[in-house]
């Protein structure tokens with residue numbers, strides 16, 4: 183064999199070796215970075231956290247199992263024919279046309295397989311949508327560009343990014359969009375559902391395991407579609423009640439001097455778009471900030487504000503929202519105002535606003 187003929191095989195081996203060597207290095211790339219998007223444990227439909235998702239994953243195994251049997255059967259017959267009827271010694275192939283029995287078999291057998299699959303699928307669809315026992319918790323979910331709003335009408339709560347739900351109680355979601363179409367999907371909890379403008383969709387689920395379930399908009403909805411993430415925080419019934427009680431409270435009046443100045447700056451500059459319960463800020467364009475400091479992350483699940491990141495990343499966002507998330511309708515408050523020739527907010531003013539926001543637990 184000449185070297186030439188070995189070249190493709192050689193290229194394949196070298197390519198594979200590179201992939202094996204380079205991929206893990208890329209995956210482990212670097213230190214945790216404070217301004218990098220928050221990472222969720224990759225949510226898998228094969229790790230279900232609700233009864234409905236469990237049934238969907240079981241359907242996946244049934245479909246995959248049947249597909250494997252078909253694959254092995256067809257490939258087995260093919261291999262058998264290649265070996266058993268190989269043309270050795272070479273002779274003229276026999277020519278013939280049509281075989282009614284064979285054609286009937288390969289029409290009827292796949293048809294039966296498809297009907298069986300349809301049966302399993304219809305059963306799962308009916309069971310996933312069946313009414314659930316118990317008083318449901320109602321949540322209105324609104325898709326915005328590019329963040330998710332969660333309203334709890336029975337509690338008077340409006341929040342964003344993190345949807346708290348109690349384990350073991352049916353959750354009844356009314357899903358809507360205030361702009362383009364978005365897709366609401368927590369792979370471990372329920373199937374995808376579209377959020378459409380002007381046409382509310384309904385979805386129910388019941389979480390069986392407590393935990394944080396990563397989720398993501400799944401409908402291409404504009405520039406920051408990939409940065410339109412959220413999580414479903416499933417907690418015990420009592421933890422849910424204390425969360426909900428804390429969220430219904432009005433924001434406490436600021437006490438430190440910086441926070442008092444910050445609140446005034448906030449009401450002047452941010453109230454057109456943001457609301458803080460108990461103040462004059464009642465805008466509804468951006469997330470409700472009454473308890474913003476109680477969240478783990480902001481801006482559609484991209485900036486962590488946990489622990490020591492709270493102050494830094496709130497400041498970063500207010501200064502450079504459009505650089506962190508280009509296309510957002512939140513202004514950059516470091517932009518130069520052409521009439522005063524100064525930044526819209528001075529560094530001192532941003533510090534004050536942050537001092538105020540961190541009191542909104």
Ligand code: HEC
Pocket residue numbers: 327328329342343448451452453454455456467468469471474477479480481482496499500507510511512513515535
């Ligand atoms: C023109 C409307 C507008 C103005 C004015 C505005 N914001 Fe925003 N803000 C938004 C929008 C929209 C978002 C959501 C962005 C996203 O997640 O894609 C947002 C997000 C935020 C968030 C993150 C909240 C969360 O839970 O994700 C904070 C904090 C915030 N704004 C603070 C401020 C402050 C402080 C001011 C005033 C100095 C301000 N905003 C002025 C529109 C505005």
Ligand SMILES: [Cu+2]
Pocket residue numbers: 325328363364365399400401402403407410
């Ligand atoms: Cu979206």
